[in-house]
Amino acid sequence: MLLWLLTTACALAVYYIKWTYTYWQRKGFPYHEPKIPFGVLDAVRSREASLGTAIHDVYRSTKDKVVGIYLITRPALLVRDAQLARDILSKDFESFHDRGIHVDDEKDPQSRGGIFFLKGLDWRSLRIKLAPSFTSGKLKGMFDTIEEVGDKMVDYVSTQLSDEGVKEFEMKHVLGTYAIDIIASVIFGLDVNSFIEPDNEVLKVSRKVNEPTFGSVVRGTCQFLYPSLEKLFIRLGWREEAPNLMREIVKRTIEMREKQNISRKDMLQLLMQLRNKGQISADDNDWSAKATDKVVSKPMSIEIIATNLFLFYVAGYETTASIASFTAFELAQSPIALTKAQHDVRAALGKHDNKFTYAAVQDMKYLDLCIMETTRKYPGLPILNRQCTRDYPLPNSDLVIKCGTPIIISLLGLHRDEKYFPDPMLWEPERFLYSKYEPAAYIPFGAGPRHCIAQRLGRIIVKVALAKLLLNFNIELNAERKEIEIANFGVPIMAKGGINVRLSKRKTMQCA
Numbered sequence: 001m002l003l004w005l006l007t008t009a010c011a012l013a014v015y016y017i018k019w020t021y022t023y024w025q026r027k028g029f030p031y032h033e034p035k036i037p038f039g040v041l042d043a044v045r046s047r048e049a050s051l052g053t054a055i056h057d058v059y060r061s062t063k064d065k066v067v068g069i070y071l072i073t074r075p076a077l078l079v080r081d082a083q084l085a086r087d088i089l090s091k092d093f094e095s096f097h098d099r100g101i102h103v104d105d106e107k108d109p110q111s112r113g114g115i116f117f118l119k120g121l122d123w124r125s126l127r128i129k130l131a132p133s134f135t136s137g138k139l140k141g142m143f144d145t146i147e148e149v150g151d152k153m154v155d156y157v158s159t160q161l162s163d164e165g166v167k168e169f170e171m172k173h174v175l176g177t178y179a180i181d182i183i184a185s186v187i188f189g190l191d192v193n194s195f196i197e198p199d200n201e202v203l204k205v206s207r208k209v210n211e212p213t214f215g216s217v218v219r220g221t222c223q224f225l226y227p228s229l230e231k232l233f234i235r236l237g238w239r240e241e242a243p244n245l246m247r248e249i250v251k252r253t254i255e256m257r258e259k260q261n262i263s264r265k266d267m268l269q270l271l272m273q274l275r276n277k278g279q280i281s282a283d284d285n286d287w288s289a290k291a292t293d294k295v296v297s298k299p300m301s302i303e304i305i306a307t308n309l310f311l312f313y314v315a316g317y318e319t320t321a322s323i324a325s326f327t328a329f330e331l332a333q334s335p336i337a338l339t340k341a342q343h344d345v346r347a348a349l350g351k352h353d354n355k356f357t358y359a360a361v362q363d364m365k366y367l368d369l370c371i372m373e374t375t376r377k378y379p380g381l382p383i384l385n386r387q388c389t390r391d392y393p394l395p396n397s398d399l400v401i402k403c404g405t406p407i408i409i410s411l412l413g414l415h416r417d418e419k420y421f422p423d424p425m426l427w428e429p430e431r432f433l434y435s436k437y438e439p440a441a442y443i444p445f446g447a448g449p450r451h452c453i454a455q456r457l458g459r460i461i462v463k464v465a466l467a468k469l470l471l472n473f474n475i476e477l478n479a480e481r482k483e484i485e486i487a488n489f490g491v492p493i494m495a496k497g498g499i500n501v502r503l504s505k506r507k508t509m510q511c512a
Ligand code: HEM
Pocket: 089, 115, 116, 117, 127, 187, 311, 312, 313, 315, 316, 317, 319, 320, 323, 375, 379, 380, 381, 384, 385, 443, 444, 445, 446, 447, 449, 450, 451, 452, 453, 454, 455, 457, 458, 459, 462
């Protein structure tokens, strides 16, 4: 009897495995031979590759427009065609409006109210409410705070250098500290200087959030690609301490502001305005968040504000710090581009009475090209994901993507595909000037209704950092020209061994 049971269990297991891992074959799609049981995540599990590079490797292994892959047992579709990716994100958004990373309404605050995780109408309603916080008028209001943090970074680097000295800096550390302080001040509304107070509360918690421990890599990957496993972890009580600590900081700040009636020009203020007045004001000079009698039930709880501000931190920290650092690195290896960028910054300031204003930064056009080229070669997020929300006939074929299928778009794949970007490993800002690329394939901020809500803010943060560096320091490499190797962990692209450049003070320039 026992033998019979065992044999039946084994037969069922074999049948289940075969059935699961032949999904794409059965549906007639081209597919990537799965490594059982982890599928494309096998290289992530064995720490041979980060999530982005593991998916990129599959992208490079074929020429098909779509490839069936397995995220552990979950069949997902990797899209390799730029136009199809665009259609999914924009034209056919109604069939792909979710990210497919919603985990658990009951136990997971991010799924309950975080814009990145929400589905369908809940997402749409929150997006409409939050969008007015990211207009150029609101960004102008926050610009002085961003600039102040840029000056703190310049002060820090300057104090490390003698007038004639040259020193090596790990740019991800310098620009990561800058990004933390930007988030702390512009998003959480806290006045910190992590350059001189490296033990402040925000920085300490942030270190915990970003530590690439085994646990955080597993959780990060599952959140993105295997929500049911993430749900199991949460239900089993595997708590991540750092997000809760970060949310606590935000909650405390809101309560303090509400009690003391403090008003500042930052994102927290705008979300408090939404909570207390029912909407974010279209008037860019109106930052008041004093409750009015008109709003009887608050449209946003403190917990949802805290959850979204935490998400802004996650979405904004690594992306801005990396893009600024990779740009500094590429400029250090391209003396012609470096000189052009320095002139561009100087000339833009010249047009604005040598004042470092929002308008002057907008005029730094060559710097824009540099940032575009960096976001191409090193997309802040290496993949985009969506879930098919209704059966979708694949254009020009008999195949149908079934409702519920996870969709992965490899930005690293598209952006480094020579079919779309000739000589893709060459960092060449001018390719955008001379249209030497396929526009459909360039999607560093996503596309369609669910693209990055803070694209403008992200660009400004990166631009201010780079403009301040270019004005005040010479940038050079410590060794000969080389390619950055992508680290084998984490969801965002990170450089193995850091991003090291040498800085020295510029003689004729000073911080404007
Ligand atoms: C240069 C820096 C940045 C890059 C490259 C970047 C990139 C992206 C990408 C690729 C997405 C996914 C879009 C999609 O699925 O179509 C995204 C979404 C998002 N980003 Fe950014 N981002 C940056 C900065 C920021 C900053 C500073 C914030 C917050 C203050 C932010 C907040 C968000 C949010 C909330 C979403 C989700 C939007 C939604 O689901 O409606 N990002 N970002």
